[in-house]
Amino acid sequence: MAERIILTGASSGIGAALAQEYSVPGASMLLIARNAERLSDVADAVRAKGATVEIEAIDVTDEPAMKAAIEAFDDDAPVTIVIANAGIALGRRKGEPEAPGVARQQVEINLMGMLHTIEPMLPRLIARKSGRIAMIGSIAGLRPQADIPTYSATKAAVHGYGEAIRSWLRGHGVSVTVISPGFIKTPMADKHHGPKPFEIPAEKAARIMARAIENRRGRLVLPWPWSFLLWWEQLFPARISDWFERMSAADVGGGSDKP
Ligand SMILES: NC(=O)c1ccc[n+]([C@@H]2O[C@H](COP(=O)([O-])OP(=O)(O)OC[C@H]3O[C@@H](n4cnc5c(N)ncnc54)[C@H](OP(=O)(O)O)[C@@H]3O)[C@@H](O)[C@H]2O)c1
Numbered sequence: 563m564a565e566r567i568i569l570t571g572a573s574s575g576i577g578a579a580l581a582q583e584y585s586v587p588g589a590s591m592l593l594i595a596r597n598a599e600r601l602s603d604v605a606d607a608v609r610a611k612g613a614t615v616e617i618e619a620i621d622v623t624d625e626p627a628m629k630a631a632i633e634a635f636d637d638d639a640p641v642t643i644v645i646a647n648a649g650i651a652l653g654r655r656k657g658e659p660e661a662p663g664v665a666r667q668q669v670e671i672n673l674m675g676m677l678h679t680i681e682p683m684l685p686r687l688i689a690r691k692s693g694r695i696a697m698i699g700s701i702a703g704l705r706p707q708a709d710i711p712t713y714s715a716t717k718a719a720v721h722g723y724g725e726a727i728r729s730w731l732r733g734h735g736v737s738v739t740v741i742s743p744g745f746i747k748t749p750m751a752d753k754h755h756g757p758k759p760f761e762i763p764a765e766k767a768a769r770i771m772a773r774a775i776e777n778r779r780g781r782l783v784l785p786w787p788w789s790f791l792l793w794w795e796q797l798f799p800a801r802i803s804d805w806f807e808r809m810s811a812a813d814v815g816g817g818s819d820k821p
Pocket of ligand 1: 570571572573574575576577594595596597598600620621622623647648649650651671675698699700701742743744745746747748749750751
């Protein structure tokens with residue numbers, strides 16, 4: 563079946579790789595991010611593989627603009643897959659608390675941006691009794707990390723929302739895949755100055771994610787060693803896992819994120 567996809571954060575990293583992954587003749591997609599030039603480069607590559615693409619340079623925090631673009635795209639032809647991927651990762655410099663504004667910016671982009679992507683499509687997918695939704699969380703949402711406290715909190719919230727709507731939508735023919743990546747080689751991960759165990763390329767991550775969405779999997783942690791480690795860590799008392807987190811904390815940098 564030809565998929566019709568809405569994908570945020572498509573101008574870079576995982577989003578750009580997902581756009582490529584879904585680029586087959588007959589597929590159509592709406593790619594959203596702030597940087598129009600980078601979006602346009604991704605769109606050219608998608609078109610070269612035979613898919614149809616529209617781009618919208620929108621900030622996912624702009625709720626009315628997101629709603630208008632998403633509804634217009636769905637009015638033209640029914641959307642089959644919605645992927646809320648846009649996100650930023652800001653954290654602490656070693657030994658310092660997070661900079662002012664870091665928390666609010668991440669709540670607005672990582673959490674509210676995800677809601678602005680999914681909410682406009684919910685009544686439509688439910689009415690049609692079909693469709694797939696995916697949101698990109700993080701292993702930091704499953705095991706919050708000392709170097710990125712508010713990022714971890716926003717990703718835990720993304721997981722919480724995904725888990726909640728999945729059980730609700732199960733009876734309505736709509737699947738929800740909550741995706742928790744570990745380190746994926748992208749511009750975001752390149753800003754993380756510390757160990758990045760099991761890091762995999764964005765193209766490989768996109769392939770695994772698309773397969774999980776296709777199979778309507780409820781949860782995906784990737785690459786797979788993280789699911790084992792996170793399960794194992796839960797068995798430790800907080801004192802031991804806190805020590806481990808302190809030892810592995812990196813300098814992630816603070817400040818603001820600019821497109
Ligand atoms: N890479 C990893 O290791 C890793 C691990 C766990 C989770 N993740 C999650 O995976 C997702 C993608 O990350 P990535 O690694 O691919 O990072 P990336 O290369 O920095 O890409 C982030 C994407 O999000 C878009 N974006 C950011 N803020 C936005 C806003 N306000 N409005 C619209 N678009 C916005 C960016 O586009 P513009 O700048 O053009 O707006 C870009 O396309 C994020 O949710 C991230 O938290 C990544």
